Amino acid sequence: xxxxxxxxxxxxxxxxxxxxxxxxxxxxxxxxxxxxxxxxxxxxxxxxxxxxxxxxxxxxxxxxxxxxxxxxxxxxxxxxxxxxxxxxxxxxxxxxxxxxxxxxxxxxxxxxxxxxxxxxxxxxxxxxxxxxxxxxxxxxxxxxxxxxxxxxxxxxxxxx
Amino acid sequence: xxxxxxxxxxxxxxxxxxxxxxxxxxxxxxxxxxxxxxxxxxxxxxxxxxxxxxxxxxxxxxxxxxxxxxxxxxxxxxxxxxxxxxxxxxxxxxxxxxxxxxxxxxxxxxxxxxxxxxxxxxxxxxxxxxxxxxxxxxxxxxxxxxxxxxxxxxxxxxxx
Numbered sequence: 001x002x003x004x005x006x007x008x009x010x011x012x013x014x015x016x017x018x019x020x021x022x023x024x025x026x027x028x029x030x031x032x033x034x035x036x037x038x039x040x041x042x043x044x045x046x047x048x049x050x051x052x053x054x055x056x057x058x059x060x061x062x063x064x065x066x067x068x069x070x071x072x073x074x075x076x077x078x079x080x081x082x083x084x085x086x087x088x089x090x091x092x093x094x095x096x097x098x099x100x101x102x103x104x105x106x107x108x109x110x111x112x113x114x115x116x117x118x119x120x121x122x123x124x125x126x127x128x129x130x131x132x133x134x135x136x137x138x139x140x141x142x143x144x145x146x147x148x149x150x151x152x153x154x155x156x157x158x159x160x
Numbered sequence: 161x162x163x164x165x166x167x168x169x170x171x172x173x174x175x176x177x178x179x180x181x182x183x184x185x186x187x188x189x190x191x192x193x194x195x196x197x198x199x200x201x202x203x204x205x206x207x208x209x210x211x212x213x214x215x216x217x218x219x220x221x222x223x224x225x226x227x228x229x230x231x232x233x234x235x236x237x238x239x240x241x242x243x244x245x246x247x248x249x250x251x252x253x254x255x256x257x258x259x260x261x262x263x264x265x266x267x268x269x270x271x272x273x274x275x276x277x278x279x280x281x282x283x284x285x286x287x288x289x290x291x292x293x294x295x296x297x298x299x300x301x302x303x304x305x306x307x308x309x310x311x312x313x314x315x316x317x318x319x320x
Contacts (some may be wrong), residue, residue: 016175017287062216062224062241081222081241083253083263091263093243093253103243103251105265105285125265127177127285 007148009141016132020122022148028110028118030160032087034151035108038065040160044150047071047143061085065092080106094124102131167308169301176292180282182308188270188278190320192247194311195268198225200320204310207231207303221245225252240266254284262291 008021024031034040038057045052050071057065059082066079077097083105084091090108104124111119126132154160168181184191194200198217205212210231217225219242226239237257243265244251250268264284271279286292314320 015288056222062226062239064222064224064241066222079222081224081243081253083241083255084260089261091253093241093251093265095243100244101249103265103267105253105263105287107263107287123287125285125287127265127267127283128175 005148005152007141007145009136009144011132011136016126016129018122018124018126018132018136020120020124020144022120023113024118024120024148024151024155025116026118026155026160027116028088028112030155031110031118031120032090033160034154035090036085040154042067043159044154045147048146048150050076050143058082059085103127104131104135165308165312167301167305169296169304171292171296176286176289178282178284178286178292178296180280180284180304182280183273184278184280184308184311184315185276186278186315186320187276188248188272190315191270191278191280192250193320194314195250196245200314202227203319204314205307208306208310210236210303218242219245263287264291264295 005023010019012019034044036059038054042052042054046069050069053068053070055066055068059065061082061084063082063085064080065082066077069076079095079097080093082090082092088110092106094104094106095102104126107123109121111121113119126135165183170179172179194204196219198214202212202214206229210229213228213230215226215228219225221242221244223242223245224240225242226237229236239255239257240253242250242252248270252266254264254266255262264286267283269281271281273279286295
């Protein structure tokens with residue numbers, strides 16, 4: 001069965017924003033769980049070679065999170081806050097601790113397409129074009145696409 | 161005694177950012193306390209006519225806050241997260257609950273000028289120019305200037 005699994009990753013022409021759009025064969029509620037349940041999140045986020053260890057996770061409005069990706073003997077830590085957690089919308093901050101002064105503001109919405117399909121929209125806002133373009137040229141697309149392929153696998157397996 | 165109490169409130173020409181700069185006759189540590197101690201914060205933030213009731217306050221990296229301003233029988237609620245809390249830098253999210261889908265990302269630094277003086281820098285990032293310009297034209301300068309005048313008063317009184 002063919003499913004639309006292409007991920008669009010686009011730079012806004014007049015704002016320091018990256019927009020990501022991707023369809024999934026899942027309901028909005030399933031995608032919400034994939035992004036808020038720490039055990040599920042750790043199973044799909046990031047590149048294929050990396051494992052993810054959740055250090056802290058409190059997916060409520062006003063809560064926060066921290067996780068560590070480990071690959072090839074290296075560790076990469078990330079932390080952020082859950083500014084708003086609603087069934088249809090997540091607003092989070094995001095810092096890669098290798099650049100501890102950098103921070104992005106992420107808004108994520110789950111668009112119900114019906115028939116058990118959902119379009120995920122992510123808008124990631126940076127405080128400079130340099131930071132935004134540095135993220136775009138970092139190879140982030142590899143990790144994003146690999147992660148969503150793993151998430152597709154969890155959906156197909158009925159894990160969500 | 162004359163002190164430099166002019167507040168600069170400026171729109172960035174190429175980013176959806178408001179920058180606020182203001183000097184205080186206080187040390188960086190005193191300004192940090194003024195922004196992280198809830199009892200102190202409630203005494204100076206906002207317009208003269210408003211009182212502030214802190215509903216929730218956890219000024220640590222990964223913590224969050226919520227407060228309610230009350231004036232003329234009306235209440236205005238705000239909430240956000242403390243993404244990073246360091247002695248020289250605060251990074252927070254900010255939502256006025258009257259516009260619950262709007263969110264700004266604030267970065268605040270305390271520049272030590274020596275001789276017990278500090279320059280406060282605030283950078284407030286929005287996800288659109290319309291949201292940024294709406295904030296600028298909302299009369300925010302009245303509340304900002306009134307709040308900082310009250311903070312000057314707390315500093316002069318030795319409260320910090």
